[in-house]
Amino acid sequence: MITFRRFTKTFAAQPAVRDLSLEIAGGEAVALLGPNGSGKTTTLKAAAGLIRPTSGDVLIGEPGVTARDPRARRALSFLPQRVAFPESLTGREVIDFYRRLRGVEPAAADAALTLASLNGSSNRAISTYSGGMVQRLGLAVALLPSSPVMLLDEPTAALDPDGLCAFYSVIEHRKAAGQTILFTSHQLGDAERLADRFAILVEGTLAALLTARELGDRLASRGVLRLRIENAPADLFDRLRRLSPGATRAGDQWIVPGPAGSRPAVVDLVRESGASILGLTAEEGRLDVFYRDLVGGRS
Known part of the structure; x- marks a missing residue:
């Protein structure tokens, strides 16, 4: 002991x-x-x-x-x-x-x-x-x-x-x-x-x-989904933000944070909108980000 x-x-x-x-x-x-x-x-x-x-x-x-x-x-x-x-x-x-x-x-x-x-x-x-x-x-x-x-x-x-x-x-x-x-x-x-x-x-x-x-x-709750999206309708980003408020985009690059369990819903939403997914990468939460969250009292 x-x-x-x-x-x-x-x-x-x-x-x-x-x-x-x-x-x-x-x-x-x-x-x-x-x-x-x-x-x-x-x-x-x-x-x-x-x-x-x-x-x-x-x-x-x-x-x-x-x-x-x-x-x-x-x-x-x-x-x-x-x-x-x-x-x-x-x-x-x-x-x-x-x-x-x-x-x-x-x-x-x-x-x-x-x-x-x-x-x-x-x-x-x-x-x-x-x-x-x-x-x-x-x-x-x-x-x-x-x-x-x-x-x-x-x-x-x-x-x-x-x-x-x-x-x-x-x-x-x-x-x-x-x-x-x-x-x-x-x-x-x-x-x-x-x-x-x-x-x-x-x-x-x-x-x-x-x-x-x-x-x-x-760590899973701090993961992100990175997507390359083409032909996105005008309201898709707002709809994604309702699903994941921390979502961001730059051109055809979309980043949607959230746990692994939320990712199928994100993909379904994009596909149902008529947009095309050209690329998709799932990243698990990183320890260094977790440490920073603990320092900031956001854990």
Whole structure:
């Protein structure tokens, strides 16, 4: 379990996270979403005990101890956004060091290297690794122990498709075993595969806490239908505006906002008017637009 109780962190009088209250249960994965600078990494670092709250508490486990307590450190595994290892060591030496440190069987090290697509390069020096390979090695280290709590900052950023599938499987098994998982992601598709809930941070504040279905519904309602229309009767635009008040047009380009369920009615209206549809594109709502709406209080 991870518990944030009115957690606030300020840097040089500038709040990075403000008054965050959130509880994540065992067997649950929560994705931290938000634009750059919204406080996601600060929140993860606080849970890892790497930074001290300015006010409020961050508790790990049940019953909770503060994140900076040594007992909490032993209960969690953390993947930072950027990792670094001694460049003279090989990938195998790094994974073996952390395996022994955490008391993990050798087979777990092999499985972690396979997941990170590093088995074939595990005997090479870190100095020969690309940035993506170093990050994947960090993920392998984070996945070594079966810690009660796992904190992952952009865990899928450097994974290839096979690695992604293996990672999804590992996380599902860890959730089933009761692990608590908190992670950040800029990839909504990855987050949807892994998360039970989405905590959306905007300007350091928890702006929304949604299930996967709720987030999907919010984004769908912000979708648009783009049409190229020819031979439109004079009253068609007004009729479309009654159906979707936010509709706009420029020449033969028509943009009609609204959820996916409203699109058939738009197409039917255009066709019944006698106009010709030369092109049609449906676009789902974008996260960046959703974030802006949350900032403006229009969500």
